Amino acid sequence: MTTKLPPLVLHLLAALGCLVLLVLLTLVTDPFTNLRIATVGYYLIAVAGLALLTGFNGQVSLGHGAFMFIGAYTVALLVKRVPAFPIWADLLLAVLAGGLAGLLAGAAAARLHGPYLAGATLALAVGLPAVTQRFPDLFAGSNGLSFTVNSQPAGLVGVVPPTRWQSWIVWLSVLLALVVLANLARGRLGRTLRAVRDDEVAASLAGVHVGRTKILAFLVSSACGGLAGGLQAFLLGTAAPGSFTPALSLSLLAALVLGGLGSLWGALWGAIALVYFQVWTDDFAELLSLRSDIADNLPLALYGVVLIVTVLAFPAGIQGGVRKLWVRVRRPAPSQRGES
Amino acid sequence: MTTFVNLTLGGLSSGAVYAALGLSLVIIYRATRVVNFAQPALALISSYLAYSVTKGTGSYWLGFVAAIVAGTLLGVVVERLIIRPLRHAGELSAIIATLGLLLLLQAVAGMIWSNEPHAFAYAFDFRGRFSPSDLFAVLAVVVAATGVLLLFKFTPLGLRLRATAFNPEVAKLVGVRVGAMLTVGWGLAAGVGSLAGLLATPPFIFPTVLDEVFVYALTAAVLGGLDNPLGTIVGGLVLGIGLSYVSGLLGAELVPLAALAILVAVLAVRPSGLFGRATARRV
Numbered sequence: 258m259t260t261k262l263p264p265l266v267l268h269l270l271a272a273l274g275c276l277v278l279l280v281l282l283t284l285v286t287d288p289f290t291n292l293r294i295a296t297v298g299y300y301l302i303a304v305a306g307l308a309l310l311t312g313f314n315g316q317v318s319l320g321h322g323a324f325m326f327i328g329a330y331t332v333a334l335l336v337k338r339v340p341a342f343p344i345w346a347d348l349l350l351a352v353l354a355g356g357l358a359g360l361l362a363g364a365a366a367a368r369l370h371g372p373y374l375a376g377a378t379l380a381l382a383v384g385l386p387a388v389t390q391r392f393p394d395l396f397a398g399s400n401g402l403s404f405t406v407n408s409q410p411a412g413l414v415g416v417v418p419p420t421r422w423q424s425w426i427v428w429l430s431v432l433l434a435l436v437v438l439a440n441l442a443r444g445r446l447g448r449t450l451r452a453v454r455d456d457e458v459a460a461s462l463a464g465v466h467v468g469r470t471k472i473l474a475f476l477v478s479s480a481c482g483g484l485a486g487g488l489q490a491f492l493l494g495t496a497a498p499g500s501f502t503p504a505l506s507l508s509l510l511a512a513l514v515l516g517g518l519g520s521l522w523g524a525l526w527g528a529i530a531l532v533y534f535q536v537w538t539d540d541f542a543e544l545l546s547l548r549s550d551i552a553d554n555l556p557l558a559l560y561g562v563v564l565i566v567t568v569l570a571f572p573a574g575i576q577g578g579v580r581k582l583w584v585r586v587r588r589p590a591p592s593q594r595g596e597s
Numbered sequence: 598m599t600t601f602v603n604l605t606l607g608g609l610s611s612g613a614v615y616a617a618l619g620l621s622l623v624i625i626y627r628a629t630r631v632v633n634f635a636q637p638a639l640a641l642i643s644s645y646l647a648y649s650v651t652k653g654t655g656s657y658w659l660g661f662v663a664a665i666v667a668g669t670l671l672g673v674v675v676e677r678l679i680i681r682p683l684r685h686a687g688e689l690s691a692i693i694a695t696l697g698l699l700l701l702l703q704a705v706a707g708m709i710w711s712n713e714p715h716a717f718a719y720a721f722d723f724r725g726r727f728s729p730s731d732l733f734a735v736l737a738v739v740v741a742a743t744g745v746l747l748l749f750k751f752t753p754l755g756l757r758l759r760a761t762a763f764n765p766e767v768a769k770l771v772g773v774r775v776g777a778m779l780t781v782g783w784g785l786a787a788g789v790g791s792l793a794g795l796l797a798t799p800p801f802i803f804p805t806v807l808d809e810v811f812v813y814a815l816t817a818a819v820l821g822g823l824d825n826p827l828g829t830i831v832g833g834l835v836l837g838i839g840l841s842y843v844s845g846l847l848g849a850e851l852v853p854l855a856a857l858a859i860l861v862a863v864l865a866v867r868p869s870g871l872f873g874r875a876t877a878r879r880v
Contacts, residue, residue: 287723317692365861368868371688372632372823376815377860379634384853391850482841503808504703507696514693550711554804558704564697568690 268439272432279428292492293532295360299488300526304512305438305521306481311510312518313447314474315454316366320378322506323385324355324479326498327523328486331355333496334395335403346407348430348487355483356476361509363475367468386498401497408491416562424512427488434484439521441477446558450474511560514567517574526575603726604845605838610731611813612837613738614797618814619821619829620742621790627762627824628782629680630688634695637811638702638789639675640794641804643668645710647795648717648802665791672787676780684830690860707804714801723799734796741792742830745785749826758782762824813840815858820871828872 262270276425283291303325328351335347342350362381366374387481396402409422453550454459461467472583490496508531516527535556542552567574619638624635633639643664649662660755679698683690721729760768761778769775797810819834821828836859843855863871 311689315689317689319696336824365865369864371818372692373864373868375632375634375692376812376819377857377864380812380816380853380857380860383808384851384857387850387853391848393602502805504700504805507700510693510696511700518689551708553712554707557700558708561697561699561701561704564700565679565694568686568694568697569679572686572690 264443265436265440268436269472270399272436276428276432280425283421285425288418291418291420291424293536293579295420295427295488295492297528297532298424298427298434299485299492300512300531301524302431302434302481302488303485303509304516304527304531305524306466306478307437307483307509307513308516308518308524309438309442309450309520310474310478311513312520313450313454314323314471316474317371318378318475318478319375319503319506319510320362320381320424321479321482321509322386322503323381324358324482325486325489325505326385326501327358327498328488329490329496329501330357330389330396330402330482330486331483332487332490333404336404336406337402344426344491348491350482351487352480352484353432353489355486356480358483359475359477359479360472362479363472366482367471379506382501382503386429387499389498396401396498399498401495401499403495405494406491418427423492427492427588430484432489434481435521438477438481442521446470446473454474501571508557508560511564515563515574517576517579520576520580523574523576528537530563530575600845604841606727606731607864608838609834609842610727610734610837611797611841612817612834613735614793614810614819614833615813616708616830617738617741617793618790618810618824619817619833620745621788621793622814622818623821623824623826623829624745624786624789626818627826628758628779629684629691631680631691631695632815632823633783633786634692635675635698635702636787636790636814637794637807638678638699638706639668639671640797641706641807642671642702642716643791644794644798644802644807645706647701648715651718657720661720661795664795665788668791668794669784669788672783672785672790673780675787676783679858681776681779682784703804709804710804712804714803714806717799717802719799730799735798737792738821738830741789742826745789746826748779748785754781809853813856815839816856819860820863822870822872825870825872828870832871 286294303321307318307321310318316535331351331354332347335342335350336344350378362378366377369377390398408426409417409419413422427467443448449460449470450466452463452465453467457467460470464590475560489500512527512531513524514527515530516525517523536560538555539552541547542555547555571577618640621636622633625631625636646667647660647664649660650663651657654660675698679690679694683694693721716822719730720733723730747755757768757773757778760771760773760780761775761782765775768778793810793814794807798806813836817833818829820832820836821830836856839859840852840855844852847855
C-alpha cells in the first residue's frame with residue numbers, strides 16, 4: 258500500500274467489492290443457496306454486534322436473541338399495520354427499536370459484570386418471547402405474525418427471482434451496518450471499549466467514562482441485533498416467538514466464540530458455521546436416516562461441543578488460526594531474511 | 598384474602614425449589630468462582646433418568662434415588678473433565694464452557710427422550726391448596742439445605758470445603774487436598790440441583806423444562822449475594838412468593854420478566870446482592 262486511504266473510504270470500498278461478489282455469487286446459485294447466503298448475512302450482523310459487546314468490550318450477553326426478537330416484531334408489525342412504509346424504513350425502525358432496547362438493557366447492565374450480567378441477559382432471552390402470549394391480540398400468540406413484503410421494484414418483478422432480490426437487500430443492509438461497525442471498532446470507540454474490557458479502573462483514570470462506554474457498546478450491539486431480526490422477518494415473512502428461544506442466543510454466542518472473540522472477521526466464520534452446521538447436520542441425518550429426535554437436536558449438540566472444545570483447546574477461534582497463517586504467509590520463514 | 602393466602606402458599610413451595618437450585622449454584626460459586634450455567638441441564642438429565650427408572654420399575658422413589666446419585670456423579674465428572682482444565686482461564690471461559698455443556702446436554706436429552714413432553718409424576722397428591730406434594734417440596738428443601746449448612750459448619754469435610762473456598766493456596770499449605778475438595782463441592786452441588794430438578798419438573802418433562810426455573814434460581818442466588826447459602830434460601834423463598842403474586846395478578850407469561858426486573862432493581866441498589874458482603878476488587 259503506497260497511499261493510505263481513510264478507514265471509512267477503505268471500508269466502503271471493501272463493502273462495495275463484497276456486494277459485487279455476492280451479487281455474482283447469487284447469480285450462479287439456485288434459490289435454496291440464495292436463501293442460505295441471505296441467512297448467513299443476517300446472522301453475520303447479529304454475531305458482529307455481539308463481537309463488539311462481548312469480544313471488544315467484555316460484556317457477556319446471553320440474550321441477543323431478544324434483540325433479534327424486537328427487530329423481527331418491529332418489521333412484522335410495521336408491514337402489517339403501516340403498509341405504506343417502504344421496507345428500508347421498516348428496517349431502519351427495527352434498528353432503532355433494537356438500539357432503544359439495548360440502551361435500556363445497557364443502562365441496567367452497566368453496573369453488572371461477569372456472571373451477574375450473564376444471568377440478567379439470560380432472563381431477558383427467556384422472558385421476552387413470552388410477552389407474545391400475554392398480548393395475543395397484538396402479537397398473535399405463539400403462532401406469530403406472517404405477512405408478505407412487496408419490496409421489489411415493478412421493473413424487476415419477473416426479471417430477478419424473489420429470493421435473489423431478498424438476498425441482495427439483506428447483504429446491502431448488512432454490509433452498510435458492517436462499515437459502521439468496522440469504523441467504530443477501528444476508531445476511538447474501539448480503543449475505549451478495549452480499554453474498559455482490559456481494566457476498568459485504568460480506563461477511568463485515563464479519562465474514559467466507563468459506564469457510558471458500556472452503555473454505548475450495548476446500544477450499538479443491540480441495534481445490530483434489531484437489524485438482524487428485522488432482516489430475518491423480511492426474509493422469512495414471519496415473526497414467531499418459537500424462533501427466538503434462549504438456544505438462539507446461545508448459538509449466537511457459540512458462533513462468536515468459534516469464529517474468534519475480538520475480531521469482526523470472526524463473526525463471518527461464525528455466521529457461516531451457524532448456517533452450514535445446520536445444513537450439514539440435516540444432510541448427515543438424512544444420509545444415515547436418523548430419527549427426527551436425533552436429527553433435530555444434532556445442530557444444538559454440535560454448538561455445545563464446539564463451545565466446549567473451542568474454549569478448552571483453541572481459545573482464539575478460527576480467526577486466531579487464520580491470523581497465524583496470515584502472519585506466516587506475509588513473513589516467510591525467518592531464516593530467509595537472515596535473522597537468527 | 599383467600600387468593601392472597603393461596604398465592605403465598607403456592608409461592609412458598611415454588612420458592613423452595615428456586616432456593617434449592619440457587620443453593621447448588623452458590624455451593625459451586627463459593628468454591629470455584631464459576632456460575633454453573635449447565636446446572637439446569639445436569640438436573641434435567643437426572644430428572645429424565647428418574648422418569649426412565651420410574652417407568653421401568655413402577656417406583657417413584659427408586660427413580661428419585663437414582664436421579665440424585667446420577668446427578669452427583671455427573672457433577673463430579675463435569676468438574677474433572679471441563680472445569681478443572683479451565684481453572685486458570687478467564688471468567689468468560691468458564692461461562693462459555695458451562696453454556697456449551699448446557700446446549701449439549703439438552704440436545705442429548707432431546708435425542709434420547711425426544712423433544713415431546715412426557716408426563717412426570719409428583720411425589721404425592723398434588724391437588725388442592727398447599728397439597729402434600731407442596732409440603733414435600735418445602736420439607737425436602739429444608740432438610741437438604743439444613744444438611745448442607747450443617748455439613749459446612751460442623752464437619753471436618755465442611756471445614757476443608759470452606760478453607761478451599763476461602764483461599765485455595767493457604768488451604769493447600771495446611772494439607773487440604775484442594776482438587777478433591779472442588780470435586781466434592783461440584784458433586785454435592787449437582788446432587789442438591791438434582792433434588793431441585795425433581796421437584797420443579799412435574800407435571801411434564803421436556804428438554805427446556807428447567808430453563809425458567811434456572812432463571813429464578815439464579816435470581817435467588819444473586820439476591821443472596823451468590824456466595825451466601827442462607828441468603829440464597831431466603832432469597833428463593835421471597836422470590837417464589839413475589840413471583841406467585843405477579844403470576845396471579847398480572848399473568849403467568851410476565852413472570853420471567855418480573856424476575857428480571859427484580860434482579861436489575863436489587864443489583865442497581867446493592868451490586869453484590871441483598872445479603873452479599875461488598876468486596877473490594879483488587880485492581
